[in-house]
Amino acid sequence: KAGVTQTPRYLIKTRGQQVTLSCSPISGHRSVSWYQQTPGQGLQFLFEYFSETQRNKGNFPGRFSGRQFSNSRSEMNVSTLELGDSALYLCASSLSYGRVGDYGYTFGSGTRLTVV
Amino acid sequence: QQQVKQSPQSLIVQKGGISIINCAYENTAFDYFPWYQQFPGKGPALLIAIRPDVSEKKEGRFTISFNKSAKQFSLHIMDSQPGDSATYFCAARGDGGSQGNLIFGKGTKLSVKP
Numbered sequence: 270k271a272g273v274t275q276t277p278r279y280l281i282k283t284r285g286q287q288v289t290l291s292c293s294p295i296s297g298h299r300s301v302s303w304y305q306q307t308p309g310q311g312l313q314f315l316f317e318y319f320s321e322t323q324r325n326k327g328n329f330p331g332r333f334s335g336r337q338f339s340n341s342r343s344e345m346n347v348s349t350l351e352l353g354d355s356a357l358y359l360c361a362s363s364l365s366y367g368r369v370g371d372y373g374y375t376f377g378s379g380t381r382l383t384v385v
Numbered sequence: 386q387q388q389v390k391q392s393p394q395s396l397i398v399q400k401g402g403i404s405i406i407n408c409a410y411e412n413t414a415f416d417y418f419p420w421y422q423q424f425p426g427k428g429p430a431l432l433i434a435i436r437p438d439v440s441e442k443k444e445g446r447f448t449i450s451f452n453k454s455a456k457q458f459s460l461h462i463m464d465s466q467p468g469d470s471a472t473y474f475c476a477a478r479g480d481g482g483s484q485g486n487l488i489f490g491k492g493t494k495l496s497v498k499p
Contacts, residue, residue, distance in 0.1 A: 311490075311491045312429070312476075312487075314486035325486050373431045374419075375430075376421075378426070
C-alpha cells in the first residue's frame with residue numbers, strides 16, 4: 270500500500286516568488302493536514318482539509334493557503350516567499366476527520382523548501 | 386495558549402537500557418496523545434497513541450504512561466537498541482471540531498550507544 274506522497278522532495282526558490290507543494294494521501298484517506306517543521310519552532314500545524322473543505326487553520330499568515338481536490342489530493346501554496354519560510358513541509362493523511370484517535374495520521378517524507 | 390512541553394531535549398542511553406521521555410500539556414480538552422518517531426530525511430511515523438481514559442498502553446518495547454490528573458504522559462522504550470536512535474515527538478489533539486490539529490512537543494533526540 271503506497272504511503273503519503275509529497276512532491277517535489279526538494280525545492281529552491283527566491284524571495285518574493287510563490288510555490289506550490291503537492292500531497293497525495295494514502296488511498297482511501299480523506300483528511301489531509303499540512304505542517305511546517307523548522308529547527309527553531311518544531312512542527313507547527315498549517316491547516317487541515319476534509320471533503321474539499323478547510324476544517325481548521327493554524328497561526329500562519331494569509332500567504333499560506335491550501336486546497337483539497339475531490340480525489341483527496343491536496344496542494345499548499347505559499348506566496349511572496351520570505352527567507353523564514355525555509356522549512357520542511359509535511360503532509361499527513363488520515364482515514365477520517367474527527368476520529369483520528371482510531372486511525373492516526375500518516376506523514377509523508379516532506380518537501381524541503383529553501384528560500385534564497 | 387495551547388502547548389505541549391517535552392523533556393529532555395536529548396537523551397543518551399546504553400543499548401539494552403530504558404529510554405524515558407516526558408511530556409506535559411495544558412488543555413484539558415485534548416483527548417488523544419500520540420508519539421511519533423522521526424528519522425533524518427523522513428516524516429514522523431506514528432509509534433503508539435493513548436486516550437486519557439487509559440493509564441497505560443504497551444506495544445512491544447514501547448509503553449505510554451498517562452497521568453490525567455497531572456496532565457502528563459511519558460514514553461518508555463524498553464531494551465533500547467541502536468536502531469531506536471531517532472527524534473521522538475509527543476503530541477496532543479482535540480477530538481475533531483475546531484481542534485482538529487496536532488500540537489507537537491519540541492522533540493527529543495535519542496541516541497542509543499552500542
